[in-house]
Amino acid sequence: MTKRPSVAVFKFASCDGCQLTLLDCEDELLALGEKLDIPYFLEATDRREPGPYDVALVEGSITTPHDARRILEVRQQTKFLVTIGACATAGGIQALRNWADHADVLNAVYASPQYIASLATSTAIADHVPVDFELRGCPIDKRQLLEVVRALIAGRRPKTPSHSVCLDCKRRGTVCVVVARGVPCLGPVTQSGCGAICPAYDRGCYGCFGPSVQPNLISLTTQFQRQGTARPDLVRGLRLFNAYAPEFRRECDRLDPATEEPR
Amino acid sequence: MNFSAPPPLNPWTTHSVEVVDVVPEILGVATYQLRFTDPLVRAAYSCVPGQFNMLYLPGVGEAAVSVSGHDVAGDAWLHTVRTAGGVTQTLAGLGIGGNLALRGPFGTSWPVERFPGSDIVFVAGGIGLAPLRPAVEWALDHGDRLGRITLLYGARSPGTVLFASQFDAWRDRGLCIDVTVDRSDPGWLGRVGVVTLLVDRLRPLAPENTILLTCGPEVMMRYVARAALDRGLSAEQIWVSLERNMQCAVGFCGHCQLGPAFICKDGPVFPYDRMAPYLNTEDL
Amino acid sequence: MTSGSPGLDQPLFLPRERLGALISELQSRGYIVVGPVIRQAAIVYDELYTVDDLPRGWTDLQEAGTYRLERRADEQYFGYVVGPHSWKQFLFPPVATVATAVATEAGWNVTAADGRDAPQFAFFGMRACELAAVAVQDRVFIQKDYADPIYKARRDKAFFVAVNCTQAAPTCFCASMNTGPRCTVGFDLALTEIDDGFVVEIGGERGRNVIVALGLAAATNDALRDAEAARRRAADGQTRSMPTEGLRDLLVGNPNHPRWTEVAERCLSCTNCTQVCPTCFCSSVREVTDLDVRQVERRREWDSCFNFDFSYMNGGVVRNSVRSRYRQWLTHKLATWHDQFGESGCVGCGRCITWCPVEIDLTAEVAAIRGDVS
Numbered sequence: 001m002t003k004r005p006s007v008a009v010f011k012f013a014s015c016d017g018c019q020l021t022l023l024d025c026e027d028e029l030l031a032l033g034e035k036l037d038i039p040y041f042l043e044a045t046d047r048r049e050p051g052p053y054d055v056a057l058v059e060g061s062i063t064t065p066h067d068a069r070r071i072l073e074v075r076q077q078t079k080f081l082v083t084i085g086a087c088a089t090a091g092g093i094q095a096l097r098n099w100a101d102h103a104d105v106l107n108a109v110y111a112s113p114q115y116i117a118s119l120a121t122s123t124a125i126a127d128h129v130p131v132d133f134e135l136r137g138c139p140i141d142k143r144q145l146l147e148v149v150r151a152l153i154a155g156r157r158p159k160t161p162s163h164s165v166c167l168d169c170k171r172r173g174t175v176c177v178v179v180a181r182g183v184p185c186l187g188p189v190t191q192s193g194c195g196a197i198c199p200a201y202d203r204g205c206y207g208c209f210g211p212s213v214q215p216n217l218i219s220l221t222t223q224f225q226r227q228g229t230a231r232p233d234l235v236r237g238l239r240l241f242n243a244y245a246p247e248f249r250r251e252c253d254r255l256d257p258a259t260e261e262p263r
Numbered sequence: 264m265n266f267s268a269p270p271p272l273n274p275w276t277t278h279s280v281e282v283v284d285v286v287p288e289i290l291g292v293a294t295y296q297l298r299f300t301d302p303l304v305r306a307a308y309s310c311v312p313g314q315f316n317m318l319y320l321p322g323v324g325e326a327a328v329s330v331s332g333h334d335v336a337g338d339a340w341l342h343t344v345r346t347a348g349g350v351t352q353t354l355a356g357l358g359i360g361g362n363l364a365l366r367g368p369f370g371t372s373w374p375v376e377r378f379p380g381s382d383i384v385f386v387a388g389g390i391g392l393a394p395l396r397p398a399v400e401w402a403l404d405h406g407d408r409l410g411r412i413t414l415l416y417g418a419r420s421p422g423t424v425l426f427a428s429q430f431d432a433w434r435d436r437g438l439c440i441d442v443t444v445d446r447s448d449p450g451w452l453g454r455v456g457v458v459t460l461l462v463d464r465l466r467p468l469a470p471e472n473t474i475l476l477t478c479g480p481e482v483m484m485r486y487v488a489r490a491a492l493d494r495g496l497s498a499e500q501i502w503v504s505l506e507r508n509m510q511c512a513v514g515f516c517g518h519c520q521l522g523p524a525f526i527c528k529d530g531p532v533f534p535y536d537r538m539a540p541y542l543n544t545e546d547l
Numbered sequence: 548m549t550s551g552s553p554g555l556d557q558p559l560f561l562p563r564e565r566l567g568a569l570i571s572e573l574q575s576r577g578y579i580v581v582g583p584v585i586r587q588a589a590i591v592y593d594e595l596y597t598v599d600d601l602p603r604g605w606t607d608l609q610e611a612g613t614y615r616l617e618r619r620a621d622e623q624y625f626g627y628v629v630g631p632h633s634w635k636q637f638l639f640p641p642v643a644t645v646a647t648a649v650a651t652e653a654g655w656n657v658t659a660a661d662g663r664d665a666p667q668f669a670f671f672g673m674r675a676c677e678l679a680a681v682a683v684q685d686r687v688f689i690q691k692d693y694a695d696p697i698y699k700a701r702r703d704k705a706f707f708v709a710v711n712c713t714q715a716a717p718t719c720f721c722a723s724m725n726t727g728p729r730c731t732v733g734f735d736l737a738l739t740e741i742d743d744g745f746v747v748e749i750g751g752e753r754g755r756n757v758i759v760a761l762g763l764a765a766a767t768n769d770a771l772r773d774a775e776a777a778r779r780r781a782a783d784g785q786t787r788s789m790p791t792e793g794l795r796d797l798l799v800g801n802p803n804h805p806r807w808t809e810v811a812e813r814c815l816s817c818t819n820c821t822q823v824c825p826t827c828f829c830s831s832v833r834e835v836t837d838l839d840v841r842q843v844e845r846r847r848e849w850d851s852c853f854n855f856d857f858s859y860m861n862g863g864v865v866r867n868s869v870r871s872r873y874r875q876w877l878t879h880k881l882a883t884w885h886d887q888f889g890e891s892g893c894v895g896c897g898r899c900i901t902w903c904p905v906e907i908d909l910t911a912e913v914a915a916i917r918g919d920v921s
């Protein structure tokens with residue numbers, strides 16, 4: 001039998017929720033341990049073995065100069081780098097700071113801001129190093145994570161769907177909240193992943209899995225405005241976990257009177 | 264109800280096949296000799312030149328692959344495959360003795376037997392020669408019923424000429440072969456340029472009595488067809504083999520549509536006049 | 548249709564309070580009865596346990612991009628039209644296993660679905676456009692050379708109780724597609740709701756066997772007249788229409804019409820129209836495996852020509868723009884479907900209009916293309 005692939009798990013600025021998804025694979029965990037060598041995974045073990053690694057699962061965004069250097073090291077030691085979760089793929093909820101004045105934020109949060117070494121922005125891993133595969137979501141989806149793991153074991157490229165959340169709604173028979181209730185929903189412009197949970201509970205999609213391929217945000221937000229949603233509410237709706245994903249960022253900036261160019 | 268018609272088949276039924284041999288052809292391309300595990304299936308299976316099978320690697324997926332020949336002695340069906348992604352990579356990793364599943368045959372065939380007395384011109388690009396090979400073989404086997412038989416072949420480079428080792432034997436059996444490459448290298452004494460140039464220069468040519476069968480990248484086939492029309496062939500004398508994503512191979516999944524056609528069951532081999540308007544529409 | 552004793556094929560009268568008896572009769576014959584029920588603020592199709600599950604006294608208000616439920620002034624059982632679900636979800640399930648593979652010593656053991664475990668459904672409350680839609684999918688999935696085992700087994704067993712519409716939504720245009728509103732073929736039983744009950748028409752032997760058990764009397768002339776008037780309301784109430792003449796050539800002949808670019812500015816490529824459409828049949832097959840890849844399921848799921856990677860091949864996609872995908876959908880549905888199956892792929896149910904989050908209306912798109920070229 002061939003050597004078990006080595007998989008290291010790294011954390012940057014994040015809440016650990018995505019790593020927990022990995023630990024949450026209880027049924028599969030034992031088998032996973034047999035199939036994979038896990039030399040680095042602080043959340044689960046105290047192993048800290050040096051690279052090189054076949055695969056790195058990277059959680060979290062880059063928010064400090066130190067992390068900006070550390071991700072370069074991780075990249076150097078890794079053959080196949082997978083970012084996991086909205087923080088790593090888009091900057092996360094903490095990317096809201098990208099719209100604020102950094103000094104103001106530091107002063108508001110810390111008693112002695114002069115000791116804090118942080119960047120003015122929270123950015124995606126891909127803004128710093130090349131990424132081989134993205135697992136979206138806040139948090140990531142267990143089934144998609146297992147697909148990545150299976151692919152790694154089989155030595156093939158993982159395959160996750162790129163369709164909209166709407167398709168999942170329809171496959172499970174959920175009634176569309178936009179059409180039947182007039183509730184704004186980001187599903188049509190959001191990539192599949194969660195299995196369309198929120199609409200099944202009569203709520204609009206929050207866009208946890210980030211923008212779908214070729215999303216048409218202008219058409220959707222124009223429609224929601226016509227149906228009575230105010231612009232500031234749309235901006236708030238887009239400025240969540242994936243606020244700094246380029247397509248969402250561009251649209252909330254377009255809608256935000258504070259950043260919009262005067263006509 | 265018509266009781267003599269056999270009931271429709273279950274398209275999802277596969278047959279187990281064994282890889283009895285793997286012949287590396289050119290870089291990234293190999294011919295897999297696949298033999299049915301079940302002797303009854305072995306005896307019952309047959310297909311015609313141009314048809315394809317769905318090769319299934321459990322856990323990875325399926326790929327449509329044309330039959331590129333039949334090893335009668337070994338009772339194996341040949342599939343010449345370029346390693347592209349998941350399925351084809353896994354196939355490449357199986358090795359001799361490997362096991363997979365196959366369903367088929369599907370689709371339409373090259374119409375070689377329908378044009379007795381005609382000159383036949385095969386025009387292939389890259390791996391497109393693989394689906395044409397059974398038709399070439401058939402034509403050579405039935406040379407007495409046909410006119411002049413020609414193969415025009417275009418490859419990227421001298422090192423990527425598919426089935427090159429077979430060309431001499433084919434020539435001996437009466438095939439006129441003309442090869443061109445996009446990029447030559449120092450040892451190459453043959454032609455350089457796109458395969459359409461070979462169509463432009465083809466001599467002799469009796470356009471009214473010629474059938475042209477082409478397989479290769481879609482752009483290539485479009486240019487080949489245009490060149491053939493310029494040489495006086497009509498669109499009904501030109502046949503192309505098309506390719507699209509396929510999930511079912513029988514017209515249920517919708518993926519392979521091009522205009523009104525399901526490539527899987529109305530094709531993959533089409534008379535060019537039927538598909539020309541759709542091939543020439545962008546993004547269709 | 549089989550001819551039986553002529554007396555029986557007279558329309559019968561089913562008193563309103565005995566509607567439940569028809570459901571029970573079907574259940575006692577082993578059918579899983581599915582029909583309209585209210586879920587999540589809409590009338591959808593799900594299992595009916597008793598007659599009380601039906602959305603009695605409710606109606607739906609529909610327009611492009613909106614759907615609302617509202618109480619009716621009366622207690623009609625079927626006083627609404629079609630909702631976001633269609634019967635296709637039962638015959639062509641959104642997720643189905645087409646084959647399984649198990650790794651053994653001797654290699655892979657692959658077993659194709661044979662439909663043997665297919666549930667036996669009775670569809671309760673099919674509208675004319677929905678009968679037509681099933682007929683359209685029959686031609687897709689049950690062909691001369693191949694038949695889908697999952698679809699065919701379910702289809703062969705299914706019992707169809709149709710209901711004639713007695714009103715139309717502004718999104719309906721079945722009349723112009725020639726599929727309704729009157730149920731004429733393809734049902735086992737067809738009901739028309741009037742004040743105190745239902746006029747029942749019998750579509751064939753199977754329907755007759757079921758209805759006989761209820762011991763109903765023939766419908767009176769008054770009842771027949773009321774039923775006719777009720778049905779006429781549905782026909783007269785249709786405001787939308789699809790101009791079908793020359794439609795195939797219009798769309799096939801205009802792949803570069805500027806309207807495709809305009810609609811692509813609005814279209815989200817979200818797939819909703821294709822998923823609610825009762826005739827759309829696109830699907831993909833996915834491998835679902837355990838970690839060891841020893842137990843494999845080939846899972847077929849509803850897919851859509853609006854999906855970016857639907858046309859993926861050779862490392863790229865063929866329809867790499869919303870424009871090309873919307874064009875593919877509309878042209879296939881209304882035009883090339885004729886080439887493939889000898890009929891339109893649209894039955895005029897209006898679902899794609901109502902359930903498009905941005906109100907795209909195929910009849911308006913056709914009108915725009917037609918207007919510019921005529």
Ligand SMILES: Cc1cc2nc3c(=O)[nH]c(=O)nc-3n(C[C@H](O)[C@H](O)[C@H](O)COP(=O)(O)OP(=O)(O)OC[C@H]3O[C@@H](n4cnc5c(N)ncnc54)[C@H](O)[C@@H]3O)c2cc1C
Pocket residue numbers: 315324325326327328329330342343344345346347348349350351352390393394505506507508509510531859860861862
């Ligand atoms: C009728 C027909 C005949 C073919 N004959 C041959 C042949 O003789 N030799 C050969 O090497 N190749 C042939 N191909 C192409 C071959 O099917 C693809 O290269 C193969 O599907 C790639 O699969 P993959 O999983 O390795 O690649 P990936 O890129 O991982 O593809 C993923 C999936 O996309 C689909 N797909 C990707 N590329 C294609 C494609 N070009 N055509 C259809 N579906 C695709 C398949 O469903 C595939 O499983 C043929 C295709 C068709 C339609």
Ligand code: SF4
Pocket residue numbers: 165166167169170174175176177178179185186187188196199204205817819904
């Ligand atoms: S509820 Fe949201 S995700 Fe679901 S179909 Fe409607 S718009 Fe799409």
Ligand code: SF4
Pocket residue numbers: 820823824825826827880892893894895896897898899900909
């Ligand atoms: S295209 Fe629209 S109106 Fe026509 S059958 Fe489909 S959903 Fe109904």
Ligand code: SF4
Pocket residue numbers: 813814815816817818819820821853902903904905906907
């Ligand atoms: S037409 Fe409407 S429902 Fe269909 S894909 Fe476009 S936006 Fe979605």
